[in-house]
Amino acid sequence: MEGIPDIEPFRKRRAEIDELMAVPDFFSDQRRATELSREHTWTGNLIELYERLEQAESDLAGNRELISDAEADEELKELAELELEELEHKREKLRNELLVAMLPPDPSDSRNTIVEIRAGAGGDEASLFASVLWRMYHRYADIKGWKIEPMGANETEAGGFREVSFLVTGEDVYKDLKYESGVHRVQRVPTTEASGRIHTSTATVAVLPEAEEVDIEIRPDDLEITVARASGPGGQGVNTTDSAVQIIHKPSGLIVKCADERSQLKNKLKAMTVLRSRLLERKQREEQEKYAAHRRNQVGTGDRSERIRTYNFPQSRLTDHRIGLSLQSLPQIVEGELEELVIALRQADNEARLKAMMEANKQAQ
Incomplete structure (x- = not known):
């Protein structure tokens, strides 16, 4: 999707973590297990948001196609037009949520x-x-x-x-x-x-x-x-x-x-x-x-x-x-x-x- 970073690296990482968590002694290192479990949840949420955004994009494209179809039923066209604004709002909301979710979490955020x-x-x-x-x-x-x-x-x-x-x-x-x-x-x-x-x-x-x-x-x-x-x-x-x-x-x-x-x-x-x-x-x-040169505008x-x-x-x-x-x-x-x-x-x-x-x-x- 345009303007959205590639989701494939996140899917690949999620699969790697699945394999690591399947190892019998996974919880022997409690700290590492906690960090990987947190990353597993994060990547899972990312993928779910991406799929929901994909569905919203598909729904929006379907409505627009229906509205532009000269042979489509007029009543269905009216319903599609009524849904258009709601679908656009939903897509933008999901898009913003996904972009924020893609930001790597600060590993220290959960610390005392x-x-x-x-x-x-x-x-x-x-x-x-x-x-x-x-x-x-x-x-x-x-x-x-x-x-x-x-x-x-x-x-x-x-x-x-x-x-x-x-x-x-x-x-x-x-x-x-x-x-x-x-x-x-x-x-x-x-x-x-x-x-x-x-x-x-x-x-x-x-x-x-x-x-x-x-x-x-x-x-x-x-x-x-x-x-x-x-x-x-x-x-x-x-x-x-x-x-x-x-x-x-x-x-x-x-x-x-x-x-x-x-x-x-x-x-x-x-x-x-x-x-x-x-x-x-x-x-x-x-x-x-x-990395300061790349983040000069970031909140100190x-x-x-x-x-x-x-x-x-x-x-x-x-x-x-x-x-x-x-x-x-x-x-x-x-x-x-x-x-x-x-x-x-x-x-x-x-x-x-x-x-x-x-x-x-x-x-x-």
Whole structure:
């Protein structure tokens, strides 16, 4: 069909997976079995959509042929003309669904996710804004039915966060949160501002798909692990044992600290989880950069230096600069109602990926 990539490679891949799944020890490697089962479902859905589109094209062609047939019954022609608009709408709908479905799914979409928020420019106001983002994501997780596990926090005397991190677990967590990576800017009047002047502050958000041990190999010799006594603002939350853990990954220079738990072992396990996820993110980013020239228009999903969004409290407006979207519902958004924004970002990303796929398809022909 014109404008639709060839379906045969997908049919061939589906047949290959059928053979792999028929092997007796298929489920001995649980992770591989899960990935292949997911791909099996994806290719099956693709083929079904393609066949439904083929049928819609056939029905549409049949109606047009009937309408143009001089010898056809007039009553049947009228019925065919009445159905024409509905069939055209059905075909376009199936066509769009098929094109989106043909986009390869991000293998990380179904992963649990580590979110790291850090105060940027703006002093205490930046740390307070970091706490606003922290609360916003917690509320969104509640709405989605996800669970949150604290990974670490560095609080300020003003009641905000210099930095805070947490693990989000649930269905398709990374799929929805991956567009949050970047610089978030806030414009509002701080509570300490007597003149009512609007201040601008920033916070950075990093969204990391949770890595498993099989994703990233970390040699013990590459790690420098130290422990220290945990501390908290105003003397609160201070441990009386050396439970805080810092891990330096010498090859990359990455430093991870965790003091959230009172157990040194638990802090070490959490720190290793964060380290693996940061290394996985770096590896994925390096791979993505290889193809950056082909995807310049794609919605950014990983650059922490990119200013992605402005939260304008005086005007109750949120603006996402990547897709030029402004929403006059900031109070609801900071209460966790992010779905409209997430859908818009995903749609823009899909459109950019579709455009790149169609261009690549044309060049291949």
